[in-house]
């Protein structure tokens with residue numbers, strides 16, 4: 246185990262749910278206790294009962310958990326259903342005219358879509374995709390701004406059994422090409438452009454760049470008209486969304502798929518190699534999305550929910566595109582930056598749309614706290630009743646601001662630990678039942694066997710740091726890494742006899758049993774709540790012709806969580822002065838082109854060499870200390886090239 250797992254955080258403040266909140270909550274302490282007891286007593290039966298209760302099946306399942314292909318676990322395998330049917334059709338009779346999505350653009354334009362509208366739009370696009378020859382199991386890339394059409398595109402794929410893979414609109418053409426190729430996608434759904442901070446991002450232009458050498462198998466590109474920027478349409482390949490759906494029927498019979506049919510792939514970073522296509526199932530995944538939206542977000546009939554995540558991340562899948570719709574909620578979708586026209590934009594939107602449940606990331610909370618600590622007070626936030634966070638541990642200072650200034654000391658905060666791979670919240674408070682402790686994601690949800698263990702898989706005692714594991718398969722877990730079963734096994738089941746899911750985080754539990762996440766155990770950065778492999782950024786850097794070698798580490802950053810620091814060895818002589826500054830600019834833009842702006846190193850330093858042991862291993866721990874500006878106290882004499890240390894420190 247690495248040595249960075251000691252936690253200095255000793256938080257003692259406790260916040261029990263108010264009697265009023267508990268009174269109106271879906272789950273009261275006794276309900277939560279009953280769920281835990283049931284999961285303890287009959288684990289498989291617990292999940293099967295929920296699957297029968299929460300999902301509308303076309304063919305009921307008779308099998309619960311199937312372990313015969315472990316660690317490729319299967320759930321409800323002989324049942325058939327359709328995710329889009331469960332998110333839309335089943336609501337039509339009772340709440341067809343209820344608003345499903347309130348969409349607001351950065352310029353303030355607002356549009357309401359009811360469940361009936363959603364049915365119509367999804368049906369038309371689904372029929373159009375079928376007309377293009379897309380059949381069950383085909384892959385479709387969705388590269389869109391954060392608008393209602395992105396959700397419609399995902400639902401349309403689900404409706405016909407096509408497997409979507411959403412690529413975050415902030416990713417570059419190169420990153421898009423990798424995902425197009427790895428997934429073997431047949432269709433790309435995109436927009437002319439997206440608007441952020443008043444600027445137009447040329448999404449279609451990136452698609453053209455990604456596809457110009459005809460990599461992979463893309464036959465059609467569907468282009469949604471959004472920003473109105475000029476685009477080049479390629480005859481035969483490209484079609485405007487509005488032309489594609491023109492004349493299509495709104496009715497599209499759902500494709501009834503097996504429970505295990507892949508609903509989507511979502512690429513995520515690991516410590517080594519290229520991004521992994523995390524593959525999720527249909528029924529098990531949907532079940533996780535439903536129960537967590539009910540248990541953790543307490544979504545009820547008249548709630549207005551707003552999860553600020555982009556559909557390019559898992560949070561935008563489970564808590565925007567699927568979960569809230571499956572439970573029949575009204576939700577807000579916003580395309581734009583939180584600081585236009587100022588850092589009060591989100592609070593104004595909460596007021597204007599009467600948001601009751603709000604879910605965002607610590608990095609956003611910190612940024613808005615810095616930019617406008619008193620701005621929430623300018624708006625009427627009295628409808629808010631529950632707040633959530635995800636992506637990284639939230640520091641107590643940000644927690645307290647969120648609680649006091651945004652939530653007016655009335656709203657519980659659910660700090661939700663989970664991952665792209667886990668599909669839905671895993672460790673999180675139940676707002677009407679759990680006592681909150683700032684900085685802790687508190688307790689595992691019912692039916693989730695989370696624990697902290699040592700190298701041998703033995704459960705650790707109070708406040709002992711170790712590996713965070715999940716000891717039993719759960720319905721919404723990933724099924725594999727797309728096209729690479731071996732990587733799935735090697736990454737998630739390498740220890741403990743292959744019996745426990747290894748999350749890759751270190752954690753401890755305190756004497757009350759609350760979980761505290763302490764960080765990653767691998768070389769994965771967490772920048773603004775998003776995982777990024779150090780390897781990916783290093784590969785991007787060395788792909789530049791001037792770069793010979795690069796090492797990338799994270800450094801704590803008060804808004805982004807972690808900042809990226811790159812140590813670069815150039816071909817030829819080390820640069821200094823203006824030349825160095827120019828090169829830094831060039832490399833930052835280069836990385837943005839290769840991966841996307843979020844991967845731009847914050848700090849690039851040049852040296853004649855990297856600190857290596859005599860056996861040639863890069864000393865990352867030393868680089869991390871240097872990046873933080875810490876004094877180097879450890880003995881560096883075993884280093885092959887001690888002289889580079891002052892260069893790396895920026896002192897020579």
Ligand code: WT7
Pocket residue numbers: 513559560634635636637638639660661662663664665666686748749750762764765771774775776
């Ligand atoms: C990693 C997963 C799940 C959606 C967002 C990120 C970190 C996530 C928390 C939390 C402490 C957290 C972990 C995890 N993380 N939520 N509440 N407290 N750390 O998804 O990109 O798959 O990253 O984010 O390190 O392993 P992701």
